[in-house]
Amino acid sequence: MPVRSPLYLLERFDPGVVQLDRELRVIAMNSLARRLLPVEDKQPFEKMVLSFHPERSVAKVKFLLDQAECPVSNPPPMTMIINIPERVLLIKVSKLSDLRGDTTGYTLIFYDITELVSGELPVQPMTPESLSIEKPAPAKRQLHKIPTVSQNRIVLVDVETVTYIRSEGHYTWVSTAQGSSFCNLNISDLAERLDGASFLRIHRSYLANLDFAEQILRDEGRVSLKLRGETTPLPVARTSVSRLLEQLGIGEVDAQRT
Template sequence: MKTCPYGVEPAAPSSSWLYLLERFDVGVVHIDRELRVVGMNDFARRSLPVQEKLPFGKIVTSFHPEAARAKLKFLLGQAECPVNNAPPMALMINIPDRVLLIKVSKIGDGQGALIGYTLVFYDITEVVAHKVEDGRARDAEGAERRRLRKIPTIKQNRVLLVDVPAVQFIRSEGHYTWVHTPQGSQFCNLNIGDLESRLDPQLFLRVHRSYIVNLSQVDEIVRDDGRMMLRMMGSTPVDIPVSRASAPHLMEQLGLGDAVPLAPRS
């Protein structure tokens, strides 16, 4: 079966989004205009980290992990804006490390006045991630980690699944990231910390607070006035900064050692 950087080609009907959506359970959460939870279906109860924190009557973000709250507030804000169509949003929720694809729509009364929101989500974890074979790979709570095999990105209100090996580097932008491949860059709603913790550390390395690189796609190591940079493969050269703290680990991962001289910038 052929694949492309943005997921499985449509020639395989069993892998199409329509087929997958037919298989997915749907989580539904109803929210009033003050963003308080008024109801949810059984799948949402099972999927979201509610447990002892019964969310009814509480602000919708209160029972989500801290890292997810800003994203949910952004999504709700987008849904309220009359000129925006809120984009799908991927969130990584540690229950354990599930990837939820979320969409929010505003609900109006008979006169069109806002009375609340409906938050709908699909759990796409099984599509984009796989369990780590090493049984020792667990998170701080002892839950088994999953590694991403596809990264959910957004383009014109569509979700594109980028095959992880096709990724050249990932650039952070606040709570979000841009995933760069030879075909271009795609916006991702997962932050750089989420991605770093779920990518293979033997292949992907965070070389700077704002960058993760695919080591297999590094073309050159260059220096400029004492600074180290990585030049990535491709028809258009892209230089990625390497922090001083990350440089020793980078050289170790590349098997070069500290004594290898760096090529000066051309």
């Protein structure tokens, strides 16, 4: 059987579709969106779309909708990735206009790309059974590829090539030998979904791939970590030092000799 590309699989997905009016109130949705979103609990029709997103995703979705109000003619659809419980969704928003060019509403389309980024292929579309609230929550799926955004395209970065991840508010920058890429997922989302044997949260703003660890540096009581291929060492929080040493398999005395 030939290997199918992620693009081929994405094209076969049944997308979730939500129609919004000019004030961002939900006026219609398709069957997949009804299954995924808590329609019975939140009764989203005629309510703001932000009201039925997880709290940690609200700021991202609001930003996405704000960016869709692009001042140029024929703006491209805006793209974002958010992390909901156990799933990773790729969301696109496109503004709708009338004959005069005035905004009449928005179309929000989303795809479940969890299997694409966790390496579990082939992808199976979501079903009512897989989303049943009566089933126990599955373990969080590890990412084998990190979805990043570049010029309104989704670029999947192989996890083993990542040296570190830097937090910037609700978002992150993913660093490799080729440079840094913007990611819509926050650092906590990524820390939960990356292999804990390689990746360690060494600081509130940094997630390091210890496979690239090269030196532990000390300067007036401060500890930093030098990674192979990176010129600037990363800060290590005091509370993370012992965990770092343990994960690298060295003791405190050994570290003081370095």
